[in-house]
Every structure is written in C-alpha cells, then in structure tokens.
Amino acid sequence: MYGCNPMVNMDLSETVAATSRDATLRRFTLGDRRFRLMTQLAAFLVVAIFAGIIVTLYIGAAPAIKAFGWDFLVTSTWNPVTEKFGAFPLIYGTLVTSALAMIVAVPVGIGIAIFLTELCPRQLKRPIGIAVELLAGIPSIIYGIWGFFIFAPFFQSTVEPWLISIFANIPVLEDMFAGPPYGIGIFTAALILSIMILPFISAVTRDVFATVPPILKEAAYGLGCTTWEVMWRIVLPYSRSGVVGGAMLALGRALGETMAVTFVVGNAHHINMSLLAPGTTISAAIANEFSEALGELYIPSLIYAGLILFFITFLVLAAAQLMLRSLDRRSGGGSK
Amino acid sequence: MNRALYTRRRVRNTIFLTLSVAAAVFGIAWLALILYSLVTQGIQALSLNVFTEMTPAQGSSGGLSNAIAGSLIMSTLAVIIGTPIGIFGGTYLAEYGRHSGLSVIVRFINDILLSAPSILIGLFVYQIAVAPMHGFSAWAGVLALSVIVIPVVVRTTENMLLLVPNTLREAAAALGTPRSHVIRTVTWRAARAGIVTGVLLAVARISGETAPLLFTALGNLGWSNDTLSIGKNLSISYPAMDAPMASLPKVIFDFAGSADDGLHKLAWTGALIITFAVLTLSIVARVFESQREL
Numbered sequence: 001m002y003g004c005n006p007m008v009n010m011d012l013s014e015t016v017a018a019t020s021r022d023a024t025l026r027r028f029t030l031g032d033r034r035f036r037l038m039t040q041l042a043a044f045l046v047v048a049i050f051a052g053i054i055v056t057l058y059i060g061a062a063p064a065i066k067a068f069g070w071d072f073l074v075t076s077t078w079n080p081v082t083e084k085f086g087a088f089p090l091i092y093g094t095l096v097t098s099a100l101a102m103i104v105a106v107p108v109g110i111g112i113a114i115f116l117t118e119l120c121p122r123q124l125k126r127p128i129g130i131a132v133e134l135l136a137g138i139p140s141i142i143y144g145i146w147g148f149f150i151f152a153p154f155f156q157s158t159v160e161p162w163l164i165s166i167f168a169n170i171p172v173l174e175d176m177f178a179g180p181p182y183g184i185g186i187f188t189a190a191l192i193l194s195i196m197i198l199p200f201i202s203a204v205t206r207d208v209f210a211t212v213p214p215i216l217k218e219a220a221y222g223l224g225c226t227t228w229e230v231m232w233r234i235v236l237p238y239s240r241s242g243v244v245g246g247a248m249l250a251l252g253r254a255l256g257e258t259m260a261v262t263f264v265v266g267n268a269h270h271i272n273m274s275l276l277a278p279g280t281t282i283s284a285a286i287a288n289e290f291s292e293a294l295g296e297l298y299i300p301s302l303i304y305a306g307l308i309l310f311f312i313t314f315l316v317l318a319a320a321q322l323m324l325r326s327l328d329r330r331s332g333g334g335s336k
Numbered sequence: 337m338n339r340a341l342y343t344r345r346r347v348r349n350t351i352f353l354t355l356s357v358a359a360a361v362f363g364i365a366w367l368a369l370i371l372y373s374l375v376t377q378g379i380q381a382l383s384l385n386v387f388t389e390m391t392p393a394q395g396s397s398g399g400l401s402n403a404i405a406g407s408l409i410m411s412t413l414a415v416i417i418g419t420p421i422g423i424f425g426g427t428y429l430a431e432y433g434r435h436s437g438l439s440v441i442v443r444f445i446n447d448i449l450l451s452a453p454s455i456l457i458g459l460f461v462y463q464i465a466v467a468p469m470h471g472f473s474a475w476a477g478v479l480a481l482s483v484i485v486i487p488v489v490v491r492t493t494e495n496m497l498l499l500v501p502n503t504l505r506e507a508a509a510a511l512g513t514p515r516s517h518v519i520r521t522v523t524w525r526a527a528r529a530g531i532v533t534g535v536l537l538a539v540a541r542i543s544g545e546t547a548p549l550l551f552t553a554l555g556n557l558g559w560s561n562d563t564l565s566i567g568k569n570l571s572i573s574y575p576a577m578d579a580p581m582a583s584l585p586k587v588i589f590d591f592a593g594s595a596d597d598g599l600h601k602l603a604w605t606g607a608l609i610i611t612f613a614v615l616t617l618s619i620v621a622r623v624f625e626s627q628r629e630l
Contacts, residue, residue, distance in 0.1 A: 139544020
C-alpha cells in the first residue's frame with residue numbers, strides 16, 4: 001500500500017499515511033466499541049424483560065396481595081360480587097392437570113423415543129422423527145379446538161360412562177371417577193395436555209438418547225444383553241438427567257399452557273374430588289375472565305394468580321435447565 | 337435353571353419392546369387423528385370468501401380476511417422488532433461474553449423466557465402498554481409477540497455462531513480485521529442459514545400464539561384504518577395500529593366458543609390455515625438448516 005512512494009516525497013507521504021492510519025484505527029476502535037455495546041445492550045434487554053415481568057406482575061397484583069396475603073393460596077372462594085378471591089382451586093387445577101398429563105405422557109413419550117432409536121426400521125426413522133418434531137410445533141389452540149369439538153363429546157358419550165361404571169364400587173377410585181359425565185373437566189384437560197406435550201417429550205428424549213456413546217451400547221450387546229436390558233441398564237441411567245430435564249421442560253409447558261386447557265377444563269372455581277368434574281387452572285381463569293373483570297380487586301387477583309404461576313414455572317424450568325446443563329457438561333458437549 | 341433365566345429375560349424383552357411399539361402407535365395415532373379432523377372439518381368452509389370477506393357476526397356469513405391480515409401485520413412487525421435484538425443478544429453470548437458472568441445469567445434467563453407461559457407475557461404487556469394507555473391496541477399485540485420472538489432468536493443465533501470454527505475468526509483477526517468486522521463479515525455470514533432457521537422458527541411460534549393477544553390486541557370484528565392526507569385530494573389509508581386488531585388465533589378462540597354452527601366451521605378453517613402455515617414454515621426452516629454450509 002505504501003511501498004511505491006518515490007523517495008522525494010517520503011516525508012510528506014509518511015505523515016499522510018500516519019494520519020490516515022490513525023484516523024482509520026480510531027474509526028475502527030470506535031465502531032468496534034459501538035458494536036460491542038449494542039450486543040451487550042441486547043443481551044441485557046433479555047434480563048430486563050425478565051425483571052420487568054416480575055416487577056409489573058407484582059405491581060399489578062399489589063392490591064390483591066395487600067387484601068388477601070398468603071390466605072389467597074389456600075382459600076377457595078371466588079366471588080366477583082363481594083370481591084372475595086382465593087386461588088386454591090386454580091392452583092389445584094393447574095397442578096393436577098399437569099401431574100396427570102405427565103403420568104400419561106412421560107412413559108408413552110419415552111416409549112416412542114425407544115422405538116425411534118432402537119426398533120424403528122431404518123427407512124421409517126427419519127420420516128417418523130421429522131413428523132414428531134413438526135407436531136411439537138403445532139400451536140396449542142389447535143389441540144384446544146380439537147379437544148372441544150371432537151374429543152370431549154366422544155369422551156362424554158363413551159369413555160366417561162365406562163370409567164364411572166368400572167370404578168363404581170372401589171373405595172377411593174369411586175370418588176375420583178364419580179358423577180355425571182360432563183365431557184369437559186380436569187381429566188379431559190389433562191389428556192389433551194398429555195397429547196400436546198407428547199411430541200415434545202419424545203423429541204427431547206430421542207435427542208438425549210443420541211448422546212449415549214455407541215460403544216457403551218455395543219459393549220452391553222456384546223455381553224449378551226437384550227435390547228430392553230441395554231435401554232434400561234445402560235441408556236436410561238446414562239441419560240437420566242437429560243430425560244428428567246426434558247420431562248421437566250414439558251412440565252413447565254403444561255403448567256402454563258392456556259389455550260388447549262381453557263377450551264376443555266370447564267372453568268368452574270371449585271374443587272371436586274372427582275377428576276371428571278369441571279375445574280379450572282390459573283392460565284384458563286386469566287384467559288377467560290381477564291378482559292371482562294371489573295372492580296378494584298378482580299384484575300389484581302387474576303394477576304396475583306399469574307404471579308404464582310410464574311413462580312411455579314420458574315422453579316420447574318430452572319430445575320430442568322440445571323439437569324440438562326449437567327448432561328451437557330458430562331457428555332463433553334463443550335459448545336454451551 | 338439357566339435356561340429358565342434366559343427365557344425370562346427374553347420374555348421380558350419382548351413384553352417391553354411390544355409396549356414401546358404400542359406407545360409409538362398410540363401416540364402417532366392421536367396425532368394423526370387430530371390432523372385428520374383438522375383437514376376434514378377445516379375444508380368444509382374453505383373457499384375464496386374466507387380470504388376476501390371480513391369476520392361475520394353471529395348468524396351471518398363471512399370470511400377471515402381481517403383476521404388473516406391482522407395476524408400477518410402483527411407477526412411481521414414483531415419479527416422486525418424482535419429479530420435484530422435477538423441476533424445482537426445471541427452475538428454477545430457467542431462472541432464477546434462467552435465466559436463472562438453476565439452471559440451465564442442471560443443464558444439462564446433466556447432459556448426460562450423461552451418456555452415461560454405466554455399468557456404471562458400478555459399480562460406483562462397489558463401492564464406496561466394497555467393499562468397506562470387505557471386501551472387495547474395492535475401495537476400492544478406486536479410488543480407481546482416480539483417478547484416471544486427475542487428468546488427464540490437469541491438461542492438459535494448463539495448455537496449457530498458457536499458452530500463457526502474459531503480458525504475462521506483467527507484468520508480474519510490475523511489480517512488485522514477489527515472484531516466487529518470479523519463478526520459481521522465472517523461469523524454472521526458463515527452462520528447465516530442457521531440464523532434464518534431461527535427466525536423462521538420464531539415466526540412459526542408466534543403465528544399460532546393466542547394467549548398473549550387476548551388482552552393486548554384484543555380483536556376486532558372489522559378493520560380499523562387511519563388516514564393520512566397528502567395535499568387536498570390524495571389520502572392514504574393504512575391499518576390503525578393504535579386500535580384493537582383481529583388475529584386468526586383469537587378469532588378461532590371466539591368463534592369456537594360461540595353457539596353458531598357457521599362460526600364453528602370458520603374456526604376450523606382458521607385452524608387449518610394456521611396449521612398449514614406453521615407446518616410450511618417449519619419445513620422451510622428444516623430445508624434451510626440442512627443447507628448450512630459448514
């Protein structure tokens with residue numbers, strides 16, 4: 001760049017080169033600093049949004065927190081007229097629907113993952129795997145509308161009468177599956193949720209199974225283990241924290257799921273021993289009542305319930321992350 | 337005795353493997369059933385009118401045009417706002433703060449936001465944008481959707497940038513390229529396909545989101561326009577962003593809850609359109625990802 005300067009102009013051109021180099025350097029340094037600052041601000045914005053959610057929810061809930069305190073968590077009244085609110089049925093509904101959904105979806109999801117990694121014919125592996133992943137991305141309102149129009153009527157006319165009759169004389173189960181078949185209710189909501197999180201659990205579990213070094217499996221097969229023994233004694237123990245982490249991620253989704261549940265849960269603010277009875281969840285109550293809520297304490301109470309939901313999902317998702325991270329570290333995936 | 341043990345192990349193997357095949361059949365059957373009823377129910381009301389007529393009131397007929405347009409407008413704006421922030425945030429995590437304390441916190445919080453209940457994001461935006469302004473608006477809906485876009489783009493951008501080999505960065509730096517130039521001209525370019533995948537996935541995610549729109553953009557049976565007059569005779573009308581705006585998922589929610597059979601059919605058609613759009617986006621995203629030239 002500077003090599004072809006004639007000797008005579010040496011002094012002049014050196015100064016020019018020096019100043020332009022200084023200027024360029026300064027421009028680059030400034031641009032560098034500005035760019036770095038922008039990326040830093042964007043990263044910081046993520047934290048700010050998170051903090052903003054907590055702060056605004058707390059501010060919005062403040063009147064209800066002041067009025068009801070911790071009693072809000074254990075009271076069951078929900079009366080917009082007298083402005084007495086308690087979120088126990090909401091919390092109960094949220095926890096019970098999610099727990100039931102997990103009981104159904106986790107074994108089935110792991111079964112699908114085992115099928116995909118060990119049993120599936122090679123030609124079907126990719127198409128089924130892709131189909132499962134695509135289904136994990138279908139929006140929850142689709143599951144909601146299907147549950148409302150197709151599944152709930154079928155459930156009401158066929159499955160619920162049958163459940164009620166077979167459990168009729170068994171002490172505890174009799175109460176859990178009692179009453180008229182409504183079609184919509186806690187149990188229906190839990191089943192729709194489980195269908196919804198199923199592809200998610202299978203996809204995560206399959207990915208986690210793929211991190212097991214083939215040599216471990218081959219060694220076990222070499223010793224004469226059956227496929228089941230390899231899965232149960234080698235693959236599952238090795239990938240346990242990943243499977244649990246994936247399941248907890250799914251649980252986090254189930255807890256906060258709104259649209260699929262709102263359609264089929266029944267929106268009743270009382271607790272019934274029977275799982276077939278209508279109930280509600282925190283997110284369903286917010287979705288249904290928020291835009292029509294009037295009065296001093298109605299909206300704050302719904303936001304208070306939202307704050308509780310945020311707290312519960314935060315704990316579950318944080319635990320899920322710690323589990324998945326520890327798996328990452330052990331499998332030497334130094335990329336994160 | 338050994339033979340008995342052997343038989344027992346084989347039987348147990350067969351039982352559990354059969355169960356896992358049964359699980360796969362069971363799971364896939366449900367999902368196939370959902371897609372089947374989506375297509376058969378959704379196709380009934382599918383016609384050109386769906387795309388040209390406004391959403392009807394109960395008892396009359398109409399289409400979904402304003403809801404489709406509303407969804408397109410709000411999703412597009414949310415992506416325009418959320419993508420640069422997400423890309424910059426992911427770039428910080430992967431390039432500058434790979435091991436810094438801030439990154440550990442940002443990464444943790446970002447992954448929580450990624451699966452946080454979207455209805456709470458709706459509440460958050462309601463508190464900061466709807467309650468103070470005393471009114472629901474399309475802008476509030478856009479804001480809520482962009483809050484959902486950001487964590488998705490941050491996560492994929494970071495992952496994709498981490499796949500770029502360090503030797504590329506070192507080679508560029510050895511030529512004297514400033515750090516920001518290295519990022520913009522070398523690493524971003526190398527990770528481009530992956531970043532596009534992330535953005536497409538974010539679009540797929542928000543196009544079906546309902547909960548955050550319930551009390552931000554609300555919904556609108558018709559269409560609100562603002563008019564901008566230029567001179568005396570020329571005026572341009574454009575969608576009013578400070579008024580409530582219809583969106584496809586919200587219309588599905590409202591229509592499915594109504595008592596009118598015609599509206600139910602339209603709700604199914606809307607559901608079919610959304611599912612089709614989301615599946616197309618995810619497939620395009622996969623094609624992009626497989627073309628990643630690394």
